[in-house]
Amino acid sequence: MTKFVKKDEINSKWYEIDAKNAVVGRLATIITKILRGKNTAKFTPHMDHGDFVVVKNIEHIKFTGNKFLNKKYYRHTGYPGGIKETTPEKISVKKPEEILKLAVKRMLPGGPLAKKQLSKLKIYIGENHPHSAQNPEIIEVKNLNNKNIIRN
Numbered sequence: 001m002t003k004f005v006k007k008d009e010i011n012s013k014w015y016e017i018d019a020k021n022a023v024v025g026r027l028a029t030i031i032t033k034i035l036r037g038k039n040t041a042k043f044t045p046h047m048d049h050g051d052f053v054v055v056k057n058i059e060h061i062k063f064t065g066n067k068f069l070n071k072k073y074y075r076h077t078g079y080p081g082g083i084k085e086t087t088p089e090k091i092s093v094k095k096p097e098e099i100l101k102l103a104v105k106r107m108l109p110g111g112p113l114a115k116k117q118l119s120k121l122k123i124y125i126g127e128n129h130p131h132s133a134q135n136p137e138i139i140e141v142k143n144l145n146n147k148n149i150i151r152n
Contacts, residue, residue: 005042013051016136020060024150027104054122059096097123
């Protein structure tokens with residue numbers, strides 16, 4: 001018999017990740033697993049029992065290859081002929097945190113649960129963030145030979 005986690009059994013943790021020199025896609029996969037709760041033994045796909053993630057130094061995030069210049073993000077205004085495209089180079093000037101947020105959002109399954117899980121992601125420019133009172137557990141992400149190494 002499968003045992004599901006109940007709402008009163010959920011204890012959310014806080015994690016802090018330094019995005020300095022991290023690759024966008026590889027960092028987004030780690031964050032997505034934490035937000036969904038797949039890093040715990042009691043993962044339940046239909047409930048939000050993931051943890052909070054604070055990402056700092058987002059302005060130093062990296063892309064592999066020429067994706068920083070050539071990758072395209074599309075959106076539609078809703079009007080005929082209203083397709084708009086932009087690149088990470090243009091986004092990083094105005095809102096550098098939007099690049100990682102879009103990557104994580106597109107890795108989460110669609111629906112209202114994904115919206116709730118995405119709200120647990122806090123992204124900040126620079127070293128300082130207002131969540132130090134929660135005593136976040138620091139996760140170091142190092143990219144060595146294109147393999148993720150996660151150390152707590």
